[in-house]
Amino acid sequence: MGERLILGVGLSSGADAQALLALALAVLDEGERKAAELASIVSLERRIGHPALRALAMALDCPLLGYPAERLAGARVPTPSMRVEELVGVASVAEAAALEAAGRGALLLVGKRRASHLTCALAHGDGIDPEDGFSSGPRN
Incomplete structure (x- = not known):
């Protein structure tokens, strides 16, 4: 599996789609x-259905994966x-999710950045098995 670039996202229920796209x-x-x-x-599995997160995946034409907090x-x-x-049992959703999905050799390229109700982080590494986590489906 080749190197993979991963965007980790943390968001609260009040997150705005336009603000998330701008931060990403x-x-x-x-x-x-x-x-x-x-x-x-x-992101967290429980946030996969959030409209802002789904809008981001569509805007960036990118698959969306979610991990359980545990x-x-x-x-x-x-x-x-x-x-x-x-609140959620994870010290940093964006960084933790990005590093987990980046797999072996994961490196945080951009640490957690914040906006209102949002965080994003960017990592790369050897990647993950696409079946290893919850997926909302392939690229649109």
């Missing part, structure tokens, strides 16, 4: 990457949040 594009730009290079967008709970992340850990 800013993170990609900071990492000097293009949306077309993304292998997947990842799977991401032990991840070592550079910018943990005690508040997020109290």
Whole structure:
């Protein structure tokens, strides 16, 4: 499996689709990457149905994967949040999900960036098995 570029996303129920798209594009730009290079967008499994997250996947033409919080709970992340850990059991959804999905040799290219009700992080690595997690389906 080749190198994969992964966008991790954390969001609350009040997240806005336009704000998420703007943050995601800013993170990609900071990492000097293009949306077309993304292998997947990842977040918590329970957020996969969020309209902002689904709109982002459609706008970037990218598959969406979700992980249960338990799977991401032990991840070592550079910018943990005690508040997020109290609420969802994960110290940083965006970073933890991106690193998990990037697989072996995962490297965080852009650490967690925040906007209102949102976080995004960008990682790359050797990748994951597409069946290893919840998938909303192939690229549109």
